[in-house]
Amino acid sequence: MKSDKLTFGILGGDKRNYYLAKALKNDGYEVKLCGFEKLSNMSCEVASALDSDVLVLPIIPFDKGKEVKSPYAEKTVDLSGYEDKLKGKKVFTGKREKFLSEFSGMEKETLSYSDREEFSVKNAVPTAEGAIEKAINSSDFTINGSKSLVCGYGRIGKVLSEMLRGMGSEVTVSARKSSDLAWIKLNSFQGVKTGYFSELEKYDLIFNTVPAMIFDEEKLKRIKSGALIIDLASYPGGVDFEKAKELGVKTIHALSLPGKVAPKSAGEIIESTILSILKEDDG
Amino acid sequence: MKSDKLTFGILGGDKRNYYLAKALKNDGYEVKLCGFEKLSNMSCEVASALDSDVLVLPIIPFDKGKEVKSPYAEKTVDLSGYEDKLKGKKVFTGKREKFLSEFSGMEKETLSYSDREEFSVKNAVPTAEGAIEKAINSSDFTINGSKSLVCGYGRIGKVLSEMLRGMGSEVTVSARKSSDLAWIKLNSFQGVKTGYFSELEKYDLIFNTVPAMIFDEEKLKRIKSGALIIDLASYPGGVDFEKAKELGVKTIHALSLPGKVAPKSAGEIIESTILSILKEDDG
Amino acid sequence: MKSDKLTFGILGGDKRNYYLAKALKNDGYEVKLCGFEKLSNMSCEVASALDSDVLVLPIIPFDKGKEVKSPYAEKTVDLSGYEDKLKGKKVFTGKREKFLSEFSGMEKETLSYSDREEFSVKNAVPTAEGAIEKAINSSDFTINGSKSLVCGYGRIGKVLSEMLRGMGSEVTVSARKSSDLAWIKLNSFQGVKTGYFSELEKYDLIFNTVPAMIFDEEKLKRIKSGALIIDLASYPGGVDFEKAKELGVKTIHALSLPGKVAPKSAGEIIESTILSILKEDDG
């Protein structure tokens, strides 16, 4: 089947899936949107959407049983009773495993777009912008002229450290591997080994991207008064939030930023990732 | 009188003046703060604050008569009856003229810190950061990957265009003078003559810094659907806001950003400007 | 006279004038080139070139008497005897005063393109690139990772400091005015007052753009061993070169870089400046 003839059924999800539908339409695909009555009059019935060649569910697809998460729906989007319609379809979600455990036994192909390197790289952008926005919003000083620390030099760390510098912060980046530290230095950041923060007291802004307990009591005690920690690592994060509260250290655990900060961009990232996967599949 | 022995009385104002007081204290000056009962227990009586060598009022000093604007006061900060205490003092406000019209006839020296080049340059930073924050917050797409237009290459235009690029936007800057356009080009921005926007339909984000009607009906009609205009020019701004509403063009008139976005930095900018003026005066 | 019908006579000069002629031709003008026999077979007789509406001489026009500097000529380009042909013509050179002192008494209009802000701004680019090239070429270390000092924040200082940062140097910039120092800081450079270099021993690369004796014996003695000073200020420069030699401090006095480093760009800068002047004149 040629990918440019494919029809898409988008079932549930937040604004990202709404913008995904719009992006696909703009690119000339036939799209059926289901579970968005509150947002759009494009929204149609479950059965109709399931007739499409490619189905897209939310990143984390189900609330309970086979009910699709659909915050903008007026009617429940429930897949119960429609299992047959899924056979032979390409079904995309963000988390392959959850979907499979629910629908085990069916013959079909599920694909996780969030496993793709391309998706993760692009998604680092709205995450980093959300972090920048939090830093402007939740501090009483400017990023320009501040000293900031970015823990971790993975995708988000890379994007975020460049943006912070672009705003005029003096940025230190931490990493574990010596080759990462070499990159950090030649990209003109100050580098420090993650965990071995000799100058923790100098930073006005601290961003954590490492999914491990980095900022424990000992470290929190050394944070500069008035500084702000923004933790971007997924739950439970890398900060002892309770201790931080006790010690009066200001923290924000910022999760799921892409959908909040830039749902249109986030939807377009899902679109381009899905189209890439279908293209390869096709070729 | 040596400037490092000076005592300061801060009377009224918003958080900027509060942080100004803190910054002066940190630098070893004796400071009396008046009109901040809601924010700090440092706050003292009008008479006591007026005994200081240097007095600082809010940027726009008075509400009505001789009542000082003081949103964080529990008691009115009224200078009536204290005119004598002002004699021979150095009195700082943001707007020289207003103060003088109120207190005409007194012998004293008023100084406007906002007339200083140094102040305006530094103040461009929190303004630009506030604009960046609005752009992240009020759009559903990311700055990274967007196309943006900055109208005007004065202080704010210069800072803002660098920050937008630092975030990953493709930035066009407009100016009128050919030497400004030469700078724009060699700083690797696309340049266009202000008003002569041949590609207005391509920008996702438009920032105006020019205090003149730039975005009239004709131009508003050419704006890309979904684009956002952020007007940073002081009242009445450079956008026909009514027409924009009619045409469904999203606009934000963002005023007084430094005090809102970064009161601590804004207070420190006032401090360093005042100290520079006093130092020169001293020398 | 409409500027797009103008004919140009280019008489003498170095490769910049050669590329000026090519650029004008590419833009559709009729051009006569004189004094470039060694470089091009386009070259024609003096009398013929002087028939044009607009005449362009070298930046510093004369060698002796009325002989035009023309390093690429096989025959002398001598204006003697042709004075009448100059009457009523627009004559461009880089230095207004020298030309006038030679040809005093004639009725005509001479115009110095190098007086134009636009010219100086654009010309800062090849100068800064030439400085970067010297820094790579004449040192045994990389710019990336080095600490550099740029003295002066005029046009060249501004362009050069951005380029050095772009290469990965940690840049300090010096200036005298507090508003310049404010710009330096908010552009994320370290700032220092010109002459008051407290950390002179830390810089690997020092660039001077200030036309005054900055690096005297006292300062030269504090320069780091192995560091390189590149002086971009016009003769006699800002370095005590003799003392530097005595003390073993490596120095380069880099002059007239645009013509050497990027004659094509330099010629195009002359073209756009001349066309701007003619356009305004026209309007």
Next chain:
Amino acid sequence: MKSDKLTFGILGGDKRNYYLAKALKNDGYEVKLCGFEKLSNMSCEVASALDSDVLVLPIIPFDKGKEVKSPYAEKTVDLSGYEDKLKGKKVFTGKREKFLSEFSGMEKETLSYSDREEFSVKNAVPTAEGAIEKAINSSDFTINGSKSLVCGYGRIGKVLSEMLRGMGSEVTVSARKSSDLAWIKLNSFQGVKTGYFSELEKYDLIFNTVPAMIFDEEKLKRIKSGALIIDLASYPGGVDFEKAKELGVKTIHALSLPGKVAPKSAGEIIESTILSILKEDDG
């Protein structure tokens, strides 16, 4: 053995090894240098140097037999007859395999510092700077304002594209993988798939880092007149140099830049890599 007590013998090599010796000395190690009579009076006998704990030979160690490449030696540095002294020593060179094929049968440990990610990353810097220098030197236009193409987004491509942008070029980067293309785009470069250059005629500067025939006749024919190709890929490179000559396309095959452009930095990179290896070995 504690790594900070180690003694080093540097045998032969170019200026990089000379600066390696100086760097080790500065860091407090005992160093014996052999084969540098023309450059330094520190130079000692082969036998004496071989008494050290750690031996460093040139990147490509031998000229013929067991004679070490030593362009700055007055006496041949020949290891014949000293094989016993190598036993149990740590011997570093740039290419593990060559050394081993020569000395097969000996009991010892050879280590190649150039296999280390850290070494390759850091070495990309002097390579990129050398390329920038060539671009300034060998073209008649400025990098600022030029359009450039960087083929390949490996280490050198990453460093070089940032530097070119830092100089003010409008940079397009090519890669093959979609995740690399995602990075290229979010780093605000224009991205293109390597080989699929739809706008080849627009670039003033083309840099190749890909070790494969990229610029064949078909592509060379589309290059803009006056453009410059700088090939950084190791022999035989990625350009059909003969065809280029025929077609009048200006090319430079720039090899071994680190040692030429910045021998001191290159030596320090070798030092830090060797010390890292020894430290890990130690732990």
